[in-house]
Amino acid sequence: MLKDITAVIIQKPLLILEIILLSVISLFLIPPQPVVSQINQITQSLNHTIPALSIQSQLEIPSYPTRGFNTAPPSLSARAYLIKDLDSKVIIAAKNPDTPLPIASLTKLMTALVALESYPPKTIIPITIDADQVEGQKIGLKKGEKYTLETLVASSIIHSANDAALNLAAYHPKGIKGFVYLMNQKAKQLNMNKTHFTNPVGYDNPDHYSTVSDLALLAEAVLDNPLITAFAQTPMMRMVEVTSGRVVTLKTTNDLLGRYPGVLGLKTGWTEKAGECLISLVESKTGGKWYLSIMLGSQDRFGETILLKNWVDANIRWTKIKPENF
Secondary structure (H helix, E strand, C coil): CHHHHHHHHHHCCCCCHHHHHHHHHHCCCCCCHHHHHHHHHHHHHHHHHCCCCCHHHHHCCCCEEEECCCCCCCCCCCCEEEEEECCCCCEEEEECCCCCECCHHHHHHHHHHHHHHHCCCCCEEECCCCHHHCCCCCCCCCCCCEEEHHHHHHHHHHCCCHHHHHHHHHCCCCHHHHHHHHHHHHHHHCCCCCCECCCCCCCCCCCCEECHHHHHHHHHHHHCCHHHHHHHCCCEEEEECCCCCCEEEEECCCCCCCCCCCEEEEEEEEECCCEEEEEEEEECCCCCCEEEEEEEEECCHHHHHHHHHHHHHHHEEEECCCCCCC
């Protein structure tokens, strides 16, 4: 039974969202009751937002994206981008797909994935790195506090908190270096052959890079993880410190969430060298067909993601016949 469920998740990562979100989000609930009530509301909202594929669609022959008109994709400021159909794995459009570039906080998708594969979600993580020691985006973690691993993952994904990502990595027995080693091993496992990590946050470093093609492989792996997928589509939630009950509010860094139907997470990123970065999960205008939109080095990641979405809506159709050349 478990193998059957796993097979469905791998083949159709979005198919399970409506079924699992209620149970997934409830995993990280910590008293008091007001936090429970808020997360329940978020869960209900997500269930209405994410359409589940029908049983009939699961049994159908996979559809392939085809270009209906000879209209080129829009010219963008992004140094690289990729549009990849999730079902057929066809690349719909791309610019510099295999060029290694800095990826900023898109890194945190790998940080979250490795953390959840290394420890149970309810693991209590002591805070050893105070927010005052951390540069960039943070939520104000205090040394000596304790949080569950899943709430620190939520902080890293929803709020893109650097202090949360660093404390997740610091919990490894061999420290941050040991955790980063696991991140690189996971990249190899996913065949991300032009990717290398030096830190769990995404700080600029000449040896910290990836490509939009590699990031598509990472995004697909993340979509197989229901907990990260749920967090990536959550606009706001509250996390609770285990000992004192201190509540920290997390707000998404993704301006597209809730504003454009059919455009969901997964992660934002920005540094001076990386520019604006974004990985989005997008539904086609016709409905039921999902693709990844991945962008690096943009001057307007949100606006350019919508430009690509509008181009796909106007020019791409899905057919049962596999095209010889796309």
